[in-house]
Amino acid sequence: MAVSRLAPSASTLSKLLLHPVSAPPFSRPFSGTAAGDDQTVLTIETSVPFTGHKIDPPSRSVEATPKELLSFFQDMAVMRRMEIAADSLYKSKLIRGFCHLYDGQEAVAVGMEAAITQRDSIITAYRDHCTFLGRGGNLVEAFSELMGRRTGCSKGKGGSMHFYKKEAGFYGGHGIVGAQVPLGCGLAFAQKYFKDETVTFALYGDGAANQGQLFEALNISALWDLPVILVCENNHYGMGTAEWRAAKSAAYYKRGDYVPGLKVDGMDVLAVKQACKFAREHALKNGPIILEMDTYRYHGHSMSDPGSTYRTRDEITGIRQERDPIERVRKLILTHEIASASELKDIEKEIRKKVDEAIAQFKESPMPDPSELFADVYVKGYGVEAFGADRKEVKSVLP
Numbered sequence: 001m002a003v004s005r006l007a008p009s010a011s012t013l014s015k016l017l018l019h020p021v022s023a024p025p026f027s028r029p030f031s032g033t034a035a036g037d038d039q040t041v042l043t044i045e046t047s048v049p050f051t052g053h054k055i056d057p058p059s060r061s062v063e064a065t066p067k068e069l070l071s072f073f074q075d076m077a078v079m080r081r082m083e084i085a086a087d088s089l090y091k092s093k094l095i096r097g098f099c100h101l102y103d104g105q106e107a108v109a110v111g112m113e114a115a116i117t118q119r120d121s122i123i124t125a126y127r128d129h130c131t132f133l134g135r136g137g138n139l140v141e142a143f144s145e146l147m148g149r150r151t152g153c154s155k156g157k158g159g160s161m162h163f164y165k166k167e168a169g170f171y172g173g174h175g176i177v178g179a180q181v182p183l184g185c186g187l188a189f190a191q192k193y194f195k196d197e198t199v200t201f202a203l204y205g206d207g208a209a210n211q212g213q214l215f216e217a218l219n220i221s222a223l224w225d226l227p228v229i230l231v232c233e234n235n236h237y238g239m240g241t242a243e244w245r246a247a248k249s250a251a252y253y254k255r256g257d258y259v260p261g262l263k264v265d266g267m268d269v270l271a272v273k274q275a276c277k278f279a280r281e282h283a284l285k286n287g288p289i290i291l292e293m294d295t296y297r298y299h300g301h302s303m304s305d306p307g308s309t310y311r312t313r314d315e316i317t318g319i320r321q322e323r324d325p326i327e328r329v330r331k332l333i334l335t336h337e338i339a340s341a342s343e344l345k346d347i348e349k350e351i352r353k354k355v356d357e358a359i360a361q362f363k364e365s366p367m368p369d370p371s372e373l374f375a376d377v378y379v380k381g382y383g384v385e386a387f388g389a390d391r392k393e394v395k396s397v398l399p
Contacts (some may be wrong), residue, residue, distance in 0.1 A: 051253070113279060122171070
């Protein structure tokens, strides 16, 4: 059989676009030992071996189907395009406040989602747009939140740093460095208490890896064998400070000491998938584990950081050329003749169109009503009366 068409993503990222991505039919048979349909199983070796701490690492051989590789390509391309668009919108002053972009790190969000279920929980820091999409959010919700509109995922009140989707197990982006880790361990406590057979992934950056609260939360999680996976997204710069200037030991997967750890190539979506599947199984049976994702961000820490004062442009270009997660999947697709280069270009063109449509749609969304300033602050039902600073301008009786 020939692969007839790009099927919708098997992962939850299939909900990203306003409409499904269409693509020209694939006329070539898939090359391999079996017939080239979407169910053909490929065995692909990860780019580099996993490195374990107090644990035997998983196999480098990862199974994937043509359909899955195409979904990885599509999903990461959507994330990349969204972040590039957010860059332009910020520079046009349509996005205000803080904005931390994720381009370069897409393999972590996509690979993690491919290994878990939506019953599992994820909590992360403020670089959260793509994680939200991974949990099933859509582009209109994302752009609306970035621009503070009512149709945003947090009703326009959270902005870039506070995306949220509780019904999909996404417990938000958090602005206080490292604060999401104890919260994630709390989620895992609830999962164990209710015997849900689910896990929590608590994500943080290398800049947060020296936080005392991280070690305190990990200690009690290990005592109670909580089903939590601590994921250090090591993009090698905490704001503008290189890891070697901030940490005596930058082997973050070993930092748990008594807790097992695994170092993963975070620019390889298949390696991330394999590691997260392995970690999930471990956490359900044995308690906490640390994953260090060796990844990289192309933008600066935030939009106020040009990202080129503490690292060279050659460094960024070299990572793009040698380790870019989207280009790695593109090469796999071309090597196995799942799609042609022109077909992948057509998919990218369609993605750009859908991102532009989402931007146009969010602009039709209204701003939140001023009374929303007082909502979601106090417990409902107590009838608290709130005023503005001069007790005249803004007045609202809370339900």
